[in-house]
Structure formats: C-alpha cells, structure tokens
Amino acid sequence: MRGIVQSIKGLLGGAPRKQSQDEFTEAARELHRFKRQPEERKKRIALIREELELPKLSFTHHGFKWRKWRWASITLINMLFVVSFHYDVQLVEGALTASRFVGFHMADLNSALQITLAHKHVVINLVIGAVTVGILWWLVGGRAFCSWACPYHLLSEWAEMAHLWIVGKGWIKGHPLDRRMRTVLYVVFALLALGTGYTVFESISPVGILSRALVYGVGVAMIWVGVLLFIEIFFVRRFWCRYVCPIGMTYGFLGSVAPLVIEYKLEDCLHEGECRQVCLVPHVLEMTKKSRAEDAVLSIGADCTRCGMCIEACPTGALNFKIRGSGGLL
Ligand code: SF4
Ligand code: SF4
Incomplete structure (x- = not known):
C-alpha cells in the first residue's frame, strides 16, 4: 500500500522520497552492504569501465x-x-x-x-x-x-x-x-x-x-x-x-495498480544510470541510484509507460517486464 501511495505522489509531481536505511528491508540492507565491500566495489567499477569502453549505442538504438x-x-x-x-x-x-x-x-x-x-x-x-x-x-x-x-x-x-x-x-x-x-x-x-x-x-x-x-x-x-x-x-x-x-x-x-509492471532487481544493478537516460519519466527509476532501493525487488511507479526502453538500456538485465504477483518474468 505504501508503494502505491508513493507511486501516486510521484505521478502528481512529488520529488522521490529518500528513505532512511532503517526503512529498508533486511534483504536490501544486506545487498547495499555487500555492494559497498571494497572487492565488490572494485568489481562494479571495472564492469562499468568495461561497459563505457564498448561502442556507445546512440539514443536511437537504445531499446x-x-x-x-x-x-x-x-x-x-x-x-x-x-x-x-x-x-x-x-x-x-x-x-x-x-x-x-x-x-x-x-x-x-x-x-x-x-x-x-x-x-x-x-x-x-x-x-x-x-x-x-x-x-x-x-x-x-x-x-x-x-x-x-x-x-x-x-x-x-x-x-x-x-x-x-x-x-x-x-x-x-x-x-x-x-x-x-x-x-x-x-x-x-x-x-x-x-x-x-x-x-x-x-x-x-x-x-x-x-x-x-x-x-x-x-x-x-x-x-x-x-x-x-x-x-x-x-x-x-x-x-x-x-x-x-x-x-x-x-x-x-490506473498504472499504479495495474497487473503489468516493470520490475527492478537491486542485486543485478550496477547503478550507472543508463536506464534513467532513456526514460520519459526518469523519476520513476530513482531506486536505481546507488543506495536508494529500499527492497531487493521493486516495481516501477505509476508514471511508467511500460515502453521497455530501460530494459534494453540496462546492460545487466536488472529491469524486466513482470506480471505483479507472478513468479516468472516476461
Ligand atoms: S518502461 Fe519506459 S517509462 Fe517505464 S521506467 Fe522503463 S524507460 Fe521509463
Ligand atoms: S503519450 Fe500521448 S497520452 Fe501519453 S502523455 Fe504523451 S500525449 Fe499524453
């Protein structure tokens, strides 16, 4: 319910709320802690560098x-x-x-x-x-x-x-x-x-x-x-x-309670922000910023147009279509 309220606030123009770590689920806290470990940080930075060295896709090719x-x-x-x-x-x-x-x-x-x-x-x-x-x-x-x-x-x-x-x-x-x-x-x-x-x-x-x-x-x-x-x-x-x-x-x-959503997985995210660059409504992807996701798996908010561009822009598959409540990804 809190997720729906936040999502509608975002739709109405409210700035994405930065939640304190106390409000995070244990799974999210654990993943954030893990990502902050020096070895994991290095790995993530190396992966981002690798990604940056790839021939840059133009905006027209994203998604x-x-x-x-x-x-x-x-x-x-x-x-x-x-x-x-x-x-x-x-x-x-x-x-x-x-x-x-x-x-x-x-x-x-x-x-x-x-x-x-x-x-x-x-x-x-x-x-x-x-x-x-x-x-x-x-x-x-x-x-x-x-x-x-x-x-x-x-x-x-x-x-x-x-x-x-x-x-x-x-x-x-x-x-x-x-x-x-x-x-x-x-x-x-x-x-x-x-x-x-x-x-x-x-x-x-x-x-x-x-x-x-x-x-x-x-x-x-x-x-x-x-x-x-x-x-x-x-x-x-x-x-x-x-x-x-x-x-x-x-x-x-309607989208705030729709069955079809875009799902975000914190574990797979490198936080480099490719998805936000292509999105029509980047405020819905606030949780993809470093240390912002309050849960390990989250649904993207009501303003999302289900265009799928973030899914293809994301190099690590952290975003996907999903039917709410179902186990499988589309
Ligand atoms: S599906 Fe489209 S509108 Fe929704 S978050 Fe992804 S890029 Fe943004
Ligand atoms: S895509 Fe069409 S209906 Fe949706 S916000 Fe733009 S003009 Fe309005």
Whole structure:
C-alpha cells in the first residue's frame, strides 16, 4: 500500500522520497552492504569501465526491439481508424478519443471526464466506453496507452531524438520544468470544462488533433502540434507528455495498480544510470541510484509507460517486464 501511495505522489509531481536505511528491508540492507565491500566495489567499477569502453549505442538504438514493436502498435491502432473510415469497414468508427469498436462504445478516460464535466450530465454510453477502455489499459499497465497507442507519442519520440542529438552537439541546453505543473494543469482543464461547458482541453490536445487529422484530414489545428514539437526539439525534452498531458496522468492512476509492471532487481544493478537516460519519466527509476532501493525487488511507479526502453538500456538485465504477483518474468 505504501508503494502505491508513493507511486501516486510521484505521478502528481512529488520529488522521490529518500528513505532512511532503517526503512529498508533486511534483504536490501544486506545487498547495499555487500555492494559497498571494497572487492565488490572494485568489481562494479571495472564492469562499468568495461561497459563505457564498448561502442556507445546512440539514443536511437537504445531499446530498439521494444521500440519497433511499439511503433508498429501505434501505427496499427491508429491505422485501424483510418482504414475503417476510408473503406467504410465499420470496424472502428470515430477517433482515438471516442469511438465504437464493432459496435461497442469506447471512450478515452480523460475525454469522458472532460465531456461529463462540461455537460454536467452522465451519459451511460460514455461511462460504458470509458470503463471498457479503462479496463483494457489497466490490464497492460495504464500509461501503456502512451507508448503503445498514442499518435503524439510517436512524433514526440522523434522530436526527442532530434532534441538529444542537438543537445549532444552542445548547440542548445535542455530546460527541465517542475513536474507538478501537470497536476496543476489537470485541475485547470477540469475546472475550465466545468466552468465553460466546453471541453477546452480537447481542442488543444495533440492526441485528439492528430487522431482526427489522420481520419478526417489535416486542419489548421496541426499548427499547434507543430508548435509543441518545436518546443520539444529546441527547449524542453518531452514538454507535453512530461509536464502537461492529463491523458497520461489519468492512465497513470490506473498504472499504479495495474497487473503489468516493470520490475527492478537491486542485486543485478550496477547503478550507472543508463536506464534513467532513456526514460520519459526518469523519476520513476530513482531506486536505481546507488543506495536508494529500499527492497531487493521493486516495481516501477505509476508514471511508467511500460515502453521497455530501460530494459534494453540496462546492460545487466536488472529491469524486466513482470506480471505483479507472478513468479516468472516476461
Ligand atoms: S502523455 Fe499524453 S500525449 Fe504523451 S503519450 Fe501519453 S497520452 Fe500521448
Ligand atoms: S521506467 Fe522503463 S518502461 Fe517505464 S517509462 Fe521509463 S524507460 Fe519506459
């Protein structure tokens, strides 16, 4: 339970809490002690040196296997809407925010919330659609929606590659913002819907804009998507997904209790931080820092998008997909 509370605090923008050694489990204390022994320290440093001497993988190669599957998944999910509309297949009608899948109502949770607040009226089909979608994304980890379905995630990943390349050249600096901004905006968007009777967020959400553009054609709203990508390339890494998007946050709440998680094993970790470098939400990997893990095995927090990039970035296999409560790793 404490883990879930911490994970939701992290989702809301809270700084990762540094626990005192007294709060660590005996297994974790023992592993930390072991890693501090001079011989073990030397071994670890030698391994890190060895790793640094390997030809450095570029950011584009990190997590490439999972990335290929994710890109295929995003393309497939979004193309279903396009193909259905253009060929009148009636498999999926609508866009990613609200649709009907072979006749069943489907609604993005955040869109359903915005519509309900704006119209101050509970539409039963919307509830059915939101619950159905909620259960589906809960099963695979909540924010898995972000990295496996969201069309903006794909563009934003490309923008991130460009951003990191330019930063690597030393031409610009990144400008990290306060993560609590997303929580404040979450409330602001909800109040705007409630106060204006209009789903303000939907008109500026690149997720809805892109999804509708794919199905019904490009409109002037795409300029806004271009502006966001410009900000992400030249100023703030993953600006929208890290600091603004309430959709990601809504799915994050589901992720805090989802069956599919990323599991961290302290014993296998070298603490050199490759995973944190590739992660969209590196605060969830705080336990991978030296002497920070409070248990020998931990689940990564609610904000994790289950993208799998940390798994492949980690040279020692300390991170893996896992079904909560199951013995085996995926
Ligand atoms: S945070 Fe929002 S825009 Fe980013 S991937 Fe998730 S749903 Fe898409
Ligand atoms: S912790 Fe790993 S799986 Fe989760 S978002 Fe970060 S890189 Fe992706």
